[in-house]
Amino acid sequence: MGRIGKKVPGYVLCLIMAAVMVLLMKGTARADETEDGFVYSDLGNGTVQIDAYEGSDGNVIVPAEIDGKAVAKIRDIAFNRNVAVNAEIESVTFLGEIAEIESNTFSNLPSLTSVTFKENVGKINSNSFSDCPSLKTIVFEKNVGAICDFAVSECKKLENVIFSGNVGTIGTSAIYSEYIKDIVFQGEVGELGNGAIYCERIDSITFMKKVGQVGQGAFCYVSSTDTLEITFKDDVESLESMALEDIAGNAVITFEGDVRNMGYNLLGQSSGSLTLVFKKGMNMIPQQSFDGADSAKLNLVFEGRVKIEDKAFKDCSILNSVMFKGEVETIGEEAFSGCGNLNDVTFMKDVKTIGEKAFSECESLETVNFDGNVGTIGDGAFNKSGSDQFEIILGPEKTVQTIGNNAFAECKGLRDIIFIGVNLVGVGAFAKCPDIRNVELYSSSEDYLTIDDMCFLNCPHLKKVIIGGNGSVSFGGGAFNGCTSLSEFQFGGGGSIFFASEVFSGCTKLTELRLFGSGFDFANDVFKDSGITEVYITDFDYLSFEYHTFENATNLNRAFFSGKHIIIGEEAFARSTIELLEITGDVEDIGNSAFSGCSNLKVISISGDVSFIGKEAFSGCIDNAIIIFNGDVDKIEEKAFAGCSGLKSVVFSGDVKTIGSKAFENSTLLKTVFIPKSAAVASDAFPANTNVVYYELQESSSYYCVTGVTPVVKVTLNGTTLVPGEDYQVTYMKKSQSVGNIVNEGTYTVSV
Numbered sequence: 112m113g114r115i116g117k118k119v120p121g122y123v124l125c126l127i128m129a130a131v132m133v134l135l136m137k138g139t140a141r142a143d144e145t146e147d148g149f150v151y152s153d154l155g156n157g158t159v160q161i162d163a164y165e166g167s168d169g170n171v172i173v174p175a176e177i178d179g180k181a182v183a184k185i186r187d188i189a190f191n192r193n194v195a196v197n198a199e200i201e202s203v204t205f206l207g208e209i210a211e212i213e214s215n216t217f218s219n220l221p222s223l224t225s226v227t228f229k230e231n232v233g234k235i236n237s238n239s240f241s242d243c244p245s246l247k248t249i250v251f252e253k254n255v256g257a258i259c260d261f262a263v264s265e266c267k268k269l270e271n272v273i274f275s276g277n278v279g280t281i282g283t284s285a286i287y288s289e290y291i292k293d294i295v296f297q298g299e300v301g302e303l304g305n306g307a308i309y310c311e312r313i314d315s316i317t318f319m320k321k322v323g324q325v326g327q328g329a330f331c332y333v334s335s336t337d338t339l340e341i342t343f344k345d346d347v348e349s350l351e352s353m354a355l356e357d358i359a360g361n362a363v364i365t366f367e368g369d370v371r372n373m374g375y376n377l378l379g380q381s382s383g384s385l386t387l388v389f390k391k392g393m394n395m396i397p398q399q400s401f402d403g404a405d406s407a408k409l410n411l412v413f414e415g416r417v418k419i420e421d422k423a424f425k426d427c428s429i430l431n432s433v434m435f436k437g438e439v440e441t442i443g444e445e446a447f448s449g450c451g452n453l454n455d456v457t458f459m460k461d462v463k464t465i466g467e468k469a470f471s472e473c474e475s476l477e478t479v480n481f482d483g484n485v486g487t488i489g490d491g492a493f494n495k496s497g498s499d500q501f502e503i504i505l506g507p508e509k510t511v512q513t514i515g516n517n518a519f520a521e522c523k524g525l526r527d528i529i530f531i532g533v534n535l536v537g538v539g540a541f542a543k544c545p546d547i548r549n550v551e552l553y554s555s556s557e558d559y560l561t562i563d564d565m566c567f568l569n570c571p572h573l574k575k576v577i578i579g580g581n582g583s584v585s586f587g588g589g590a591f592n593g594c595t596s597l598s599e600f601q602f603g604g605g606g607s608i609f610f611a612s613e614v615f616s617g618c619t620k621l622t623e624l625r626l627f628g629s630g631f632d633f634a635n636d637v638f639k640d641s642g643i644t645e646v647y648i649t650d651f652d653y654l655s656f657e658y659h660t661f662e663n664a665t666n667l668n669r670a671f672f673s674g675k676h677i678i679i680g681e682e683a684f685a686r687s688t689i690e691l692l693e694i695t696g697d698v699e700d701i702g703n704s705a706f707s708g709c710s711n712l713k714v715i716s717i718s719g720d721v722s723f724i725g726k727e728a729f730s731g732c733i734d735n736a737i738i739i740f741n742g743d744v745d746k747i748e749e750k751a752f753a754g755c756s757g758l759k760s761v762v763f764s765g766d767v768k769t770i771g772s773k774a775f776e777n778s779t780l781l782k783t784v785f786i787p788k789s790a791a792v793a794s795d796a797f798p799a800n801t802n803v804v805y806y807e808l809q810e811s812s813s814y815y816c817v818t819g820v821t822p823v824v825k826v827t828l829n830g831t832t833l834v835p836g837e838d839y840q841v842t843y844m845k846k847s848q849s850v851g852n853i854v855n856e857g858t859y860t861v862s863v
Contacts, residue, residue: 147166148167148196149161149163149173154183158184159183164192166196169202175206182205185211185212187213187215187216188218189213190217191220205230208232210233211233211235212239215241216236220243224245224248229253231276235255235257237261237262237282238261243269244267246266246268247290248270248272251274252276255277255278257282260284260304261287262282267289272294274295278298278299279302283304287310289312291313292315293313294310296320298319298320299323300318306328308330309332311333314337316330316340319345320344321346322343324349325347325355330357331356341362341363342365342367343366343368348371350370352375354377355381356378357381361383362384363385363386364386365387365388367390368390369391373400378429386409389414390415400424401427408429408452409427410433410434411430411434413437414436416437417437417439419441419443420443425449426448426449429452430450431452433455439464440463440464441466443466443469448468450473451472451473452475454476454498459482462481462483463487465487467491469492470496471492472494473496473497477502479503484511485510488515491515491520493522497523498524505530510531510532513535515537515540516538519540519544520540520541520542521543524546525547526547527549527550528547528551528552531555533555534561535561538563539563539566540563542567544570545572549577550577552579560583560585562578562587564588564589564611565592566587566590568589570591570594573597577601577603581606585608587611588611588612591618592615595618596620598620600621601625605628607629607653611637612634613639614637616638616640621642622645622666624645624647626648627649628651630653630655631654638660642666643661643667645669645670645671648672649671650673652676656683658681661684661687662684663685665688669691672693673695675697676697677697677698678700679700685707686709687709689711690713690714691712691713691716701725703727708732710731713735713757714736715729715737716741717741720743720744721744721745724747732754732757733756735757738760741764741765744765746768747769750771753773754777756779759782761781763784770786770796771793773793773795777798782800782801782802784801785804
């Protein structure tokens, strides 16, 4: 085994090799050197390699051919072998195609300012342009196969690198300079390697055509004194994981074509404010694409039709704003969930679906702008989101069709809600929103609007609700339960309304309800523990109160109903504090115990026909003084008015068919009742002390004569003639027309 000597340093070997080459060339210089100073060697296959430049011209032009052979290769340190000569080189221009430029070809040239390649370049090796302190411009007029790692490095005054053709690959830190302001790739780029462009003060990087792969940290440490603009004007095949990491300062990165694949954690450790603009449609953005980069602020702009995958930006703490300028097909489940610094979301065109929990728990969210129509806002889409000032803005005449369950539940800061064209507002959609003040919901045309169970549950500051549109509306159970500040409820639609149980339960400041529409259905306990005092419902085709609608309504004073087909269910107003009941219109049914125990009810006035008054319907109304029926009454069930101890007057202005057993039991203040002779009245319908007078009307030419009354009462057409009688109230009626006040036609009340 021979001796192992000390290893010779690499730079010493390079110097030795250079010296040997110089000695060799001196022996054969004239054979391998052109007149203008190019030292070359034959590579075979009709090509030569330039080994050195010994010429005196500072503006070097490398010919396409030497001795009829193509110049294919530039050897390493070819322009740096003769230090004295090469130090004067200011520019180099290559006229022909170059297969390869080896390492350090243009290294340490103090006067070199520009290098131009007129034709294709196959490969530029590492450090080909290194430590050239005056180099300002490199121009590639045609295609470049590969720019290897650190190919352009430590050229600190390099301002422009121009690529007019295609570039195959750009290696790690292949372009490194502090002074480059703009780079434009006019042709396609196959691959940007890791940290390919390392330019700390660059203003813009533009890719005019397709880019294949953008590797990790492709724009390593790039920044600008103003705003860096990186633009991809055509498709990008793949953004690798951490492709956009280590970008500092303010930057706008624009993708005008498709981005077909994205890796994870694209921004890596980037900092500053970054805006990503996707101008063309996006089919998908995968989950975790924008994880990391905790110190950056990310703004997203989607200009084309877009589909965002489930959890694509979930827990992306750097996300500041999202703008969708094009149509949105789908925003997936939890796509932006947990983006704690997200401030603004804007939809400039139509949105088909915002998925379940898509923007949930975005606690800094300030504005959501809908400038287009929205199909569906999914369950929990904005649940627990919102800053102290959270606003939802709907563009003019823009609609939202479906708002899912808990879509905006527990959103703080949300004060005013206006949605147009709504078909469904889901269960608990705005429940427990502590700051909501006003709600306006408008259905589209004649569509049905469902406001589901507990929709606005426990919104303590909700004051005003307006429901509009021409369609019908259904309110689910407890829709406004616990809205203790609700004082105004308006319905101006042309359709019908259904109120499920406990819709206004606990709404202690809701004192007056005014409704008009085609029809109304009230379920049980709609106004439980509410502050309702007056109810006015008018202009309807039907009105129905189910069991217990106003039961135990301790503040109710007056109810006025004007319309058709009225049904008041069992115990609908039982034990409430109602004082005046006024109905204008036909009543189909007053159910059993409908007003039982209404001890404050003083006046009952029904100006229409009544089909049925159920058992004990008004029993126990001890303050009831007067009952007026201005239409026909088909049936009064047993004990319907039992226990009305304060009742003094019952007026039947039309026909009465049936009065059941004990109908007016214990109404001891009722002295006289006039009832048509045709009525079927139970023998015990009235108290024993009540004088029941059965009458019929006969007409003469000058007066009405009421028979069956002793003494006979004669009523003339021009005045009242009383033949002798006592003091009491009675209304006489001729068929369906009343007689009173002694005028020719109309209703007449006569004191006898």
